[in-house]
Amino acid sequence: MIKNLLANVGEYKKESLITPLFVTGEVVLDIVIPLLMAMMIDKGIETKNISEILKYGGLLFVCALIALYLGAMSGRYAAIASAGFARNLRNRLFNQVQDFSFSNIDRFSTSSLITRMTTDVTNVQNAYQMVIRILVRSPLIFIFSLAMAFTINKDLSLIYLAVIPFLLVGLALVIYFAHPKFEMVFRIYDKLNNVVQENLQGIRVVKSYVREDHEKEKFQKVSKEIYQNFSVAQSIVAFNNPILQTAVYTCMLLISWLGAKFVVGSTLTTGELVSMFTYTMQILMSLNMLSMVFVMVLIARTSAERITEVLDETSDIKNPANPLFEVTDGSINFKDVTFSYANDENKLALGKTNLSIRAGEVIGIVGGTGSSKSTLVQLIPRLYDATQGTVEIAGHNVKEYDLETLRDQVSMVLQKNVLFTGTIKENLRWGNEDATDEDLIRVCKIAQADSFIQEFPDKYDTLISQGGNNVSGGQKQRLCIARALLKKPKILILDDSTSAVDTKTDRLIREGMRQEIPGTTTFVIGQRISSIEDSDRIIVMDNGAVNAVGTHDELLKTNQIYQEVYDSQVKGFGEDNV
Template sequence: MLRRIFSYMKQYKKYAYLALFCIAVEVVLELMVPLIMADLIDTGVANADEMYIYKKGIQMVCCAAAALFFGIGSSRFSALAGQGLGANLRKAEYEKLQSYSFTNIDHFRVSSLVTRLTSDVTNIQNSVSTGMRPFGRSPVMLIFATGIAFSINSKLALVFFVALPVLAILLVAIILNVRPLYSKMQSAIDLLNRTIQENLTAVRVVKSYVRGDYETAKFEEANLNLKNESEKAFGISVLNMPSFQFVMYGTILALLLFGGHLVNRGQLKIGELTGFLSYVLLILNSLMMMSNVFLMMTRSLASGARIVEVIDEKIDMTDESAEDISVEKGGIEFENVWFKYKKEAKEYVLSDVSFKIEPGQTVGIIGQTGSAKTTLVQLIPRLYDVTQGTVKIDGVDVRKYPMKHLRDAVSVVLQKNTLFSGTVLSNLKWGDDNASMEEIDKACHIACVDEFIDRLPDGYMTKIEQGGVNVSGGQKQRLCIARAILKKPKVLILDDSTSAVDTATEAKIREGLAKELPDMTKIIIAQRISSVRHADQIIILDKGRVNGIGTHESLLAENTIYQEIYESQKEGADL
């Protein structure tokens, strides 16, 4: 897992190596200080040699200053390596998300993906930025300090053989208990993010239904859950410090006891005992730092596993069967299509759907709510893949088209219209970034955007707030239609995308599409019969099955469901 995560450090590895080099030099310099101090006491102080004391004092200052310099270098390079790793992990996750199909996205909650892109990556980059220094210092300091301690007095150094196993047992016990709790804590962050996201996305609904208190209570529940999970995880991890302090002070007392006896017997000098205790503190501090690194790594492993899940998610729709072809005309054919969102689902959303649309035709799709109209059209640009059967464009299975070419040729105005932060012009240019103003004006004329664009404060340069909250629902729909037209697709799908405009404007859009874009295949999903009555053919969907296909007149004469919809809309409607 760690090797997999650190493989994303790439061009930042040089900073990691420089940090480790600085850390190693810093440790060696720090280890020299107690040796110089012991020599200063046993030789300079014992012989009252003032010049010798100054000489050794200057050496200690030089070592300390050099250690400070390399310490600053190690911190800087560690930060660069950590931040670089975090940036590459976020980039890898985000790039993988762009290749996700709807099915892949359905596998993760959006709030969880946000947490994996932010909190989980932050855990790893912080572990590198703050953990590299103790990770590099601890082993070097432990090895050198232990070696020097044994060289000073091997009998006294045997105390470590009692202390080290105790420390190891405590560390392993803490890590084994805290690791699963870190995973639960990250899941609790997912839940909190989901609660916040839902509230902010639907803030107008919350306020209109006066459900602020309910949402506050729901947030408090998620917040309390995160607090409890965090307390459990950190409640165990903080035991690391008191456990090590207990062992450290016990070791120091034991060394003072045995060392005092050796001094009294003349087997150990006071300077050697002082230096020995300095190295003991260095050894124990290095072990404590190492244990903190292990705890950070434990949390990073939990976050790393969640990140790798996103990166390793198997894309269910690929271009493996694709050929170097593109859509030419836009004729569509469904052959015995069956579909369900999950393989393990018992019931199919679409069952045995078959129909044919000629290039340039205008086709209406109508049916009761929940009849799978939106699901049906999402199969055309391969937003989902069929479970059984075949969807063809120009007589070719859609799976044989490269997805980029297919989705460029099929423009979908989704049921839920989306505008992005920026200007009206930048939103329109999502359809074609290189579109000329003449092409933009034409698309806006067809979509009836020209009816209101002059009334906007800055025309095409008017700022669109996040989600398009500063334009009306009808204006948003017309902007999305104009954006889709700018793609110059072979197939245009309008998924109930004129529901917020009046019937007169809808008629103008329909007429504009028929007059200006006669060769484009147009599929219109609608709830109102007035939206599809002029179509070349109308498809009636009922519970995921085709109930009837025909013109307005033929269906009105023969199809019961169409007759019921017509009668229900007849009163007060201009049909």
């Protein structure tokens, strides 16, 4: 895990290595300063020698200035190294998620991935900064101060050997009991982010159903869980301070009591006793800083494990060794294809399927909710891979194609499409970044989007808010259809993508697409018979399997499911709504 994380230090190795060097220099001066103080007291103040006082006082001033400079530089380089490390780590996490298949993403919730890229990375960043600075400084201070204390007086220094084990055992117990609580806190953070994200995305639904109180209660419940668990964890960590204070004051009292006797007995000078007090504080404060680092590392350990889970996740869908970089046509064959979201043959979402679709055909797909209509078409661009069997495009298994090439030739327009923050032009150019303004207008006219765009004050430069919340559902769908048309793909999949537009607009869109991309194989998933009745063939899905394939007229004569859907729409809504 540590090796995996440290690989992200990258170009900030120099700053990471320079920081301990500055820290070491600062520590050396911190050790020298008490010695100079002792000499100034013994050779200057005790003997009332002004020249010695000035000499050692000047040395102390110079050492203090240099130590201040080294401390500032170590802080600066530690901040640069840790911020750069966090940037690289966050970029790697984001890039890793971009390569995930849908099944990989299904293993992590969206809110969890957000927490890992924000809160968890920040925790690891803070820990890294403390490790390359404080974790270097504290052991050096401890070792050098202890060595100097033994040099001054071995008998007094034995006090440390009695107190330090007590401090270390207390720290170990704090870490042992606090770690599980911090793990729990971060799992609940995921829940909190999920509640917030869900509420903000569905704020219109919340308000329309007057469910603000319910959402507040749900948020407060999760927030209370965090408070309770974090309070317990911090309460355990809080024991660190009284343990440290007990050790510090015990050492001070014992050194004061025994040191006074040694001074009276002339085996210890006054200056040496003062330096012993200084070294005592340095030894125990170094242990205190170590405990702070350990607490931070304790918190970061949980975050590091969560980050490593994402970094170690291997995408289920990969490029082949020698991929094909050209999709010659849009013909598609399903050969004994089955699919399971759980990768379990006993839990199939799509039963054994065999289909042969010619290039340029318009294929309608109809079926009840949960009949695996979307599952079927998601196997074509390898959003998921078939559990068994093969999906072929232009006579080649889809697994033989370069992923980018394959997906560039398969456009999907979903019922719940996403528009990104930016202008309408910027959103449309996701389909073709080199498209001219004339191209944009042409496809928008085909998608019946140009008319409402022209009504906006800024027209095609109108800014789309996050998630496209400042346009209606029908407008969003039409913009997404226009975006897909810009690609001029070999295969176009419309997954119930005109559900929010009226039947007349739906018909105009379909007519425009036939003229714009006549050689494109098109799949139209629809709930309305009117959306698919003019398809070359229609696939009827039922309970995760292909129930029938045929034209509109053929299915009306031979297929009961299609007849029922048609009759319910004709009789329930009238011919104008079919």
